[in-house]
Amino acid sequence: MNRSFGVILLHIALVLGAIITLIPLAWMVSASFMPTGEASMYPPRLLPSAATLMHYRDLFTRMNMGRSFLNSTIIALAVTAASLLLNSMAGYAFAKLRFRGRDRLFGFLLAALVIPTQIGMLPLFLMLKSAGLVNTYWGAILPGTASIFGIFLMRQFMTSIPDDLLDAARIDGASEWAIYWSMVLPLARPILVTLALFTFMASWNDFMWPLIVLTDEQKYVLPVAIASLVGEHAQDIELMMASSVLTVIPVLVLFICLQRYYIAGLMMGSVKG
Amino acid sequence: MREGLRNEARAAALFLAPALAVIFLLFLLPAVASLFLSVTDFDIYALADYRNVRFVGLRNYQQLLGDAVFWKAMRNTLYFAFAGGPLTVFAALGSAMLVNAKLTRWKSLFRTIYFAPVVTSLVAVSIVFRYFFHVRVGLLNQFMELIGLAPVDWLGEPKWAMPSIILLAVWKNFGYSMIIFVAGLQSIPEEMYEAARIDGAGPVQQFRHVTIPMLAPTFLFVGIVTAVGYLQLFAEPYVMTPDGGPLKSTLSVVMMMYEQGFRWWSLGFAAAIAFILFIVIGIATVIQFRLQTSRERASAVAARTATMVGGEE
Numbered sequence: 391m392n393r394s395f396g397v398i399l400l401h402i403a404l405v406l407g408a409i410i411t412l413i414p415l416a417w418m419v420s421a422s423f424m425p426t427g428e429a430s431m432y433p434p435r436l437l438p439s440a441a442t443l444m445h446y447r448d449l450f451t452r453m454n455m456g457r458s459f460l461n462s463t464i465i466a467l468a469v470t471a472a473s474l475l476l477n478s479m480a481g482y483a484f485a486k487l488r489f490r491g492r493d494r495l496f497g498f499l500l501a502a503l504v505i506p507t508q509i510g511m512l513p514l515f516l517m518l519k520s521a522g523l524v525n526t527y528w529g530a531i532l533p534g535t536a537s538i539f540g541i542f543l544m545r546q547f548m549t550s551i552p553d554d555l556l557d558a559a560r561i562d563g564a565s566e567w568a569i570y571w572s573m574v575l576p577l578a579r580p581i582l583v584t585l586a587l588f589t590f591m592a593s594w595n596d597f598m599w600p601l602i603v604l605t606d607e608q609k610y611v612l613p614v615a616i617a618s619l620v621g622e623h624a625q626d627i628e629l630m631m632a633s634s635v636l637t638v639i640p641v642l643v644l645f646i647c648l649q650r651y652y653i654a655g656l657m658m659g660s661v662k663g
Numbered sequence: 664m665r666e667g668l669r670n671e672a673r674a675a676a677l678f679l680a681p682a683l684a685v686i687f688l689l690f691l692l693p694a695v696a697s698l699f700l701s702v703t704d705f706d707i708y709a710l711a712d713y714r715n716v717r718f719v720g721l722r723n724y725q726q727l728l729g730d731a732v733f734w735k736a737m738r739n740t741l742y743f744a745f746a747g748g749p750l751t752v753f754a755a756l757g758s759a760m761l762v763n764a765k766l767t768r769w770k771s772l773f774r775t776i777y778f779a780p781v782v783t784s785l786v787a788v789s790i791v792f793r794y795f796f797h798v799r800v801g802l803l804n805q806f807m808e809l810i811g812l813a814p815v816d817w818l819g820e821p822k823w824a825m826p827s828i829i830l831l832a833v834w835k836n837f838g839y840s841m842i843i844f845v846a847g848l849q850s851i852p853e854e855m856y857e858a859a860r861i862d863g864a865g866p867v868q869q870f871r872h873v874t875i876p877m878l879a880p881t882f883l884f885v886g887i888v889t890a891v892g893y894l895q896l897f898a899e900p901y902v903m904t905p906d907g908g909p910l911k912s913t914l915s916v917v918m919m920m921y922e923q924g925f926r927w928w929s930l931g932f933a934a935a936i937a938f939i940l941f942i943v944i945g946i947a948t949v950i951q952f953r954l955q956t957s958r959e960r961a962s963a964v965a966a967r968t969a970t971m972v973g974g975e976e
Contacts, residue, residue: 396766397766400761400764400766400767401767401768403761404761404762404767404773407758407761407773407777408773408776408777410834411776411777411779411780411834411838412776412779414780414788414791414792414795414834415779415780415783415788415791417791417795417802418787418788418791429794429800430799430800432805432808433805433809434802434805434806475681476681476682476685477682479678479679479681479682480678480679480681480682480683482678483674483675483678483679484679487671487672487674487675487678488668488671488672488675489671489672489675489676490672492675499686502686502690502691504891504944504945504948505690505691505694505941506891506895506940506941506944507690508895508897508917508920508937508940509693509694509697509937509938509940509941510690510691510692510693510694510695510696510697511693511924511937512693512697512700512920512924512930512933512934512937513692513693513694513696513697513700513934514689514693515924515925516700516930517688517689517692517693517696532685532689533685533689533690535685536681536682536683536685536686537686538686538690541682560667566670566671566674566678567674570678591782594784595782595783595784595785595786597784597785597786597897597898598897598898598917598921602921602925612784613784613785613786613787613898614786616786616787616790617786617790617898617901617902620790620793620902621905627794627800630790630794631790631791631794633787633790634784634787634788634790634791635787637784637786637787638783638784638787638788641782641783641784642779642782642783645778645779645782646775649775649778652782653842656839656842656843657842657843657846
């Protein structure tokens, strides 16, 4: 077989795969700008006859979607901020502080990674209910503020920081907090970006736990809000596509801008296996 | 020095306390509590007043194992995981080979496109696919009509509902494993391919005798992550077929747990479902480990022989 023929074949396969991957997303965006009813016409339309923003306007003015967008943003930002702090503190202790049982404790945490979060959701709901945290932002935020995976990422990265550097600061009388805050954290910036990205996206896209813990429509996050919207407005395809765009685009843009950090974290996560 | 170490230990305790408190209180404790909940009759009356909770031994489990709906949900979930899992892994390996091929141009562009579905909200894309599969207005049926095929009620027919959800899952998830496979492919030393070529191995044989064995650890990781994730199927059927689909053909175990626990407030019964799922996930993980270690051992030998043969040339 001719070499350049093979190259063309390879790229046809790649482009075909890219088209299949992008069609659902492209159609979602396109249909969200179509006038009502156009997305269900036959033969199918791929582009709007006249682009309209009316569905987006409807989402914010009549469907209370602005509120859900705000809820999603607040919860995802709070979870991200807390998880950066808590996981980096724990990661620092596991990477750089010497104490008895350190490796055993870390191994125990890694072993606990096999437990799926769904297993504990029923008792967790009861616990938060007795604490009065059901249907509050706190109920949605707290369980995500620390994660074994986050601690793992931080520890792996911080282990590579030379001990001599930290010991020199200790001899100069710096406190452990000062070392962590003004030496280790600045060095760990790339991994902090990675963890922030992972946490923000996971929190933004999370569905099952917010569905359980946030029962009042005013507290709904986007995935819960659009899942409930599709029950009432299943016929309004264009409206539903606009609500999906609203949910998907922020994290997609974030990913495209920061994908270097995202992929790096993915690799670190996979080598543990 | 001793004093210093004691200080370090004290500091470590303070640094660890917040994160460990969250993990122990909000993750590990509830997981263990689930086991205790599953041997009680915790229901809506207990929710009103905890004094109504009674220990019932294994009654929830007995009831569950005799429940046809539970077995249906378990079969559906296993079908999803054992058909959707391998399909996802193959799609991932195929796209990784294409993206990673030496002659491929715009590698990072294709990689980004293939990965995009992974970061999308599962609920949002489930809504998109719900319309995509719609019997009358769905793009898929309209396309089939254009090329002269009879329309199919994808989400309304028992035999097509789960394959439709599998298609969504493959589309959504293959990019994740693709990235891991690309890393695995890049870690294979070029000399091994050279050695194989010198031995007269064609592209297919190189794939079989170098690529596949060298990727064994990657297969293990990707296989476990995919299987564990797929056994927790929930949002796709919840959004696409809210009532469990035609003849309950898309009802999943987690969906049943959610309905029993948070719609009917039979939390004791739902906890038993959660615990059985945990055991199934554990078994699936162990099986993959067993399968892999024997194959990996064989492949390591094969791979080593390949390099040694190459070295002698």
